[in-house]
Every structure is written in structure tokens, then in C-alpha cells.
Amino acid sequence: MSDETATSQPPGLDLGALRSYLERDHPGLIDGELHGELIQGGRSNLTYAIGDGKNSWVLRRPPLGHVLATAHDMSREYRVMSALAGTDVPVPGTYLLCEDEQVIGAPFFIMDLVSGQACRSEEQTRALSSGQRRDLAMHLVEVLARLHAVAPESVGLGDFGKPEGFLRRQVRRWSKQLDASQQRELRGVTELRDRLAARVPTGGPTAIVHGDYRLDNVLIDEDCAIRAVLDWEMATLGDPLTDLGLLVVYWEGFNGIADNPIAKGVGPEFGFPSAREMLRHYAELSSVDTSELDWYVAFGFFKIAVILEGIHYRFTQRQTVGEGFEHVGALVEPLIEQGLTNISEK
Numbered sequence: 076m077s078d079e080t081a082t083s084q085p086p087g088l089d090l091g092a093l094r095s096y097l098e099r100d101h102p103g104l105i106d107g108e109l110h111g112e113l114i115q116g117g118r119s120n121l122t123y124a125i126g127d128g129k130n131s132w133v134l135r136r137p138p139l140g141h142v143l144a145t146a147h148d149m150s151r152e153y154r155v156m157s158a159l160a161g162t163d164v165p166v167p168g169t170y171l172l173c174e175d176e177q178v179i180g181a182p183f184f185i186m187d188l189v190s191g192q193a194c195r196s197e198e199q200t201r202a203l204s205s206g207q208r209r210d211l212a213m214h215l216v217e218v219l220a221r222l223h224a225v226a227p228e229s230v231g232l233g234d235f236g237k238p239e240g241f242l243r244r245q246v247r248r249w250s251k252q253l254d255a256s257q258q259r260e261l262r263g264v265t266e267l268r269d270r271l272a273a274r275v276p277t278g279g280p281t282a283i284v285h286g287d288y289r290l291d292n293v294l295i296d297e298d299c300a301i302r303a304v305l306d307w308e309m310a311t312l313g314d315p316l317t318d319l320g321l322l323v324v325y326w327e328g329f330n331g332i333a334d335n336p337i338a339k340g341v342g343p344e345f346g347f348p349s350a351r352e353m354l355r356h357y358a359e360l361s362s363v364d365t366s367e368l369d370w371y372v373a374f375g376f377f378k379i380a381v382i383l384e385g386i387h388y389r390f391t392q393r394q395t396v397g398e399g400f401e402h403v404g405a406l407v408e409p410l411i412e413q414g415l416t417n418i419s420e421k
Contacts, residue, residue: 088113088125088134089179106130111124114133120138121139133188134183138389149184151308157169162225166304169186191295193293195339198340203299205346208345212347219319220357220360223318223361225282227282236312236313242317246374252381253384256384257384274370276370279315280362282312284313285318287306287309288321315363316365319357319365322350323375325337326341328375329342373417376411
């Protein structure tokens, strides 16, 4: 951290108010003046590296401005990471959750600062050898299979969600999120939503699902081993195929889309194994049936399109923090079109 960023006040984080709160409610955690900076790369919740000169942590809070209901739930993210500590799913250690919005203007939690790299650019993935790319892709699905194998009740998450009717609720939920953010005509979005609603599968087994699992939501070390899975804000109990369908979309669904700031440097065109090969590896490790994945991939396209439309709306309202948001709006319709190709009209 440079002196310039250390002494500045990060947007969305009042370091003085945070220090007063920690000294009052969590004595002994910090020792001295707090410094902090925004960690670039995220498109949703805001993430900051904070420290007192001796120790370092990460603070997470919702985005500024327009926030969709349930989409940026700090307590959900904090609870699932705390529950998974001690399992073979790598997560950061957690310290505290503050749901009092009066402290810094929004709920937040503090967790460990895990050393590692998030692959968010073509430059980062191109620097990997072909063997490292293959190992990383396989490890990505291995960790996902481990997550889906954790019995929710065994880690205190038996009441973390409502698996009954999960898929239908997901379609309704993201339809409502779209209605809350859409301020322009989006070609094909109503048709995609209606096809998904008309063809909801019966659903698979219940598992802890991450909700936004992709390469740039994990931290890797120099050996390309996954040190931590991040961004659990949409985690719940539900159908594990929703994670797989979404991973397929992130892995190959952005290929060929210009000015793509979301899923850079991944997929076969960058020397990684194909999504099909990754799914085969997942099937070798899991009892989950992956044979009926098309609906889940189509739903993944719909969900990401809705998320990006919300980000685009915040950008138009000048409520985003960081760079790369100006191209997000142009991604939405191409994703909707691909979603339609994955689900038939009848």
C-alpha cells in the first residue's frame, strides 16, 4: 500500500468512524490509526484492505446508492464463511459482523486478508503455463464439488435457505430484481424469463450453493492452488446445478463479447480446458447428475444479465465506485440472446 492510498479516505468507508466503533465495541482488535484502500476488481459489494500498521484485514460492505433487496446481504456472506471454517472448502477467517448502518453508513463485516491473487485479466491468465491453466480449471471444479458435498446441517446451516421450490423462487426473485433495475428496453429478456418459468426442472439434491462461483472470485497462490473462495453474498441452500450452470456462463459465455470487464482471460480460447471437460471432472467427483444442464445454463445467462443491468443502472446514477463500469450495459442483451439459445421455445 502506497503512502498516498494509505492516508486517503476510501470512498464509502469512514475510517475515523470505523476506528471509534472498533475501539468501543471490539477492544483489542486494532492498535493505532487505521489505514485503508478500496480493492479494485469487484462489481458488486465494496471490498477494502484495512490495517493499523501491524495487522491487516478486509472489510466488506454493500455498494453505494441503489441496492436491490437481499442482493447484498452482509449477514448471509458472513454466516456462510464462518460456518465453512474448518471444512475442506477454503474461506477467509471472519472476525465480526456489524449490522448497524449508523457506523459507516451500511452494514459490514471484517475478515482475514488472505494472501493470493485473483485472476481478473488476460495478462494474468496468459502468464500461466498450459499445465497451470489445466490444473487451475480442474481445481476450480474440485473445490465446487467439495462445497456441494458439505452437509448443511453438519456446519450449522440447516436453516440457511428453503430448498423446497428453490428453482421457481429463483426465477421469481431475479425477475423482481430485473423489474427493480430495468430502465430501458432489453430485447428478448421477457421471452427468456417466460421460457425459464415455463420449464423449471424438478430440481436435484439440496446443497450449499455459492451463487456466483467463478475464477475471479477465488484467490490462488503461486502454485495455482485455491487459497480462498470469496464473494458469498448470494449463497444459500438449493440446487447445486445452479452453480455449475453459472460457471459455464462465466467460462465460455463471454467469449467474443467486446469490452468485457466481467470474465476476462478464461475459457478454451485462452488455453484452458473447455466447460464440457470441467463438467466431466465435476461428475467424477460428485453424485450430482449433470445430464440436464441446459436450463441451468440459460438461467445463469438470465441471472448475470439481471445483475449487470443493476450495475449498469447504478453506473448511470453515478453510484459505482471503481473503474470498468462504462461497458457493462452493452453486455446485457448479448447474454440474454445466449440464454435463449440454451432453452427451447417448447
